[in-house]
Amino acid sequence: MTVILVSSDNQDFKVDKEVAERSILIKNMLEDVGESDSPIPLPNVTAAVLTKVIEYCEHHRNDPVQVPEETDDPRKRSNDIEEWDMKFMQVDHEIILAANYLDIKPLLDVGCKTVANIIKGKTPEEIRKAFNIVNDFTPEEEAQIKKENEWAEDR
């Protein structure tokens, strides 16, 4: 069975139901709407991003549904991203927003892990450069923050 997804810029995407349901948001919508054929609007996702998201869901359509894992180590690992996923993520951080909105946890994890890997080992200034973030601290504020957080626990 196929469903029709409509992006924010009004492009239609025909997708297998099974693939679309990797998004919990869409899955819930389909349950509410029932057997109706009407297309599903996604006002927060552009066509370009939606194309990528669908590509991801197609590739992972047979993955087992993720059950929240209780890990003994509270610090999660970011070094286990599949090679396909790594290449996939090089495109656009917009996908993280889409994954969050559409509630596709595995895609959200991959996106956040990718960002985490970029952050690792960098100084604050290097991180800002990597993501085009503006520093809104005064030098005094920066010094104060450094001092205060010396005491924070290293797990």
Add this chain to the structure above:
Amino acid sequence: MTSTSDPGPFDLPEIRAHIGSFLDHNDRLNCILINKPWHSTMTSLLWEKVTLIDTSDKLPLPLQKISIPLDILQKNAGLIKTLIIQSNILPDYYDISFPILQTVSFWPMKPLRFFREPGVAAFEGLTKLIKQNPTISQIKLGVSKGLVPAPDTLWEAMAEAPNLQLLEAPRMRIRHTTMPLFWKATENLRVLILNFESALRFGRNTDGAGGPLVFPRLNRLSLEVSQGAHIMESEQIRLMAQCPQLETLDWIPDQAFSPEKFLECCKAETWPNLEGLTLARLDLYTDADIKVILESMRRKITILGVSRSGFGPRSFEALRPHFFSGIIELDLSYCSAVTSPMIVEVLASCNKLRKFAAGCVSAKDLVASPPWICGSLRELWIYFDMSNDDASTDPVVIGNETTEAGARAGAEAEQQEVAMERTQRQIFERIAGLEMLQSFSFSDPTREIPVRSLDLRLGKGLELLSSLRELKGIHFHGTQQWMRTEDVEWMLGHWDHLHWMGGVMDMVDQSHNNALVKMITDRGVFFAS
């Protein structure tokens, strides 16, 4: 595609927090300076758990931390969910309010026990902390063994704590006269973890009320009684029997009792919700007894620990229905009636299994079994019988009838060796499939002389274990090994999380073995010989 006025992923606090969950401490300290939104998110993460320690005490090196100034702690008190009190601290610290505090850990025994026991002032501080912070839901008391037992006021404060759900008190020396207060403090808990070390009568107060009536909410009870505590069996059973909502029960008594009383409880359906059961000192429990216990667990069985018991075919039959419905932990170690086919069946049937300990499994059975479905396995202890059983079932290979007996014997031996190596590789392949494995032991406790087992060398199959990226520990006591430097190097290089090892690596050359041990310990890995 992305307009600069549209929000980016980093504008959402939940996404920043999610990214933060994948970062280590140092990276978080860098992120805290990116900008104000990042500062806010990272501060919450960094201050969730705090250890309080007084550095004026002379601490052993690993415990040395900077002691947090009072004003800084006060400033961040609203972020703290877990407070660890590691040593005597100034009383002012106990005066602070922690609005979202959930867990208090008092003199924890890990990572390193602090030598000086808590004094009267420390207990007073803890009591005040509990009274002032009603959000506390978990209290973990590490040390209560010293000259100063926990005072009655502490139990009173706990009894009043409105949100308390869990108490862990692994070393309980408690005065007999304090028991009624203790029961009052614990009667509404969901989780109780105890180890009684001193002689007690749980029961009768002078006013006739015998101990707690019922623990109406207790879901998990861990009751350990140390040797020398001399608490009557009937008292121990009575405590357990007063918990009708129990889902998980661990009972480690001080001696091996005969099964009757416990079985009576099981037959009387004392614990209708019981799913997890771990028992110790089961020397007197037969296969039939364990079967009765298993049949009384009408819901699913997720945890079963019956080490050193008579667990055998009848118990196995009673356990079988629970294989697919979710057995997660199974400890059948030192159960002499557990057979190789049973072990093989467990590995091929229990898809949710995370921890499994059993006994000897025949390599032939293992290799012939259907595929393993226990891909979630984290801890495994089984040991191997590599022998090729009946030489009669393996037909001797094509050869001339006229071949000399000696040469034939030589050819046979060679064939067997080849077959053995093949079998071994197949076992390695099976183990390699357990990609989440953290702890792997194939130590054989039964033999005096080391036996043929998995040969941990490159070229023999070790390289197949490169998939075990989560491996923290490996034990191979009692097995024959001829490990070389490159084999150990490989292990240290491929298993990033390797933390402990144990066994004899080179059984021929003692000094080479010692050199290997040194190589390992120099890299910070614990080694048990």
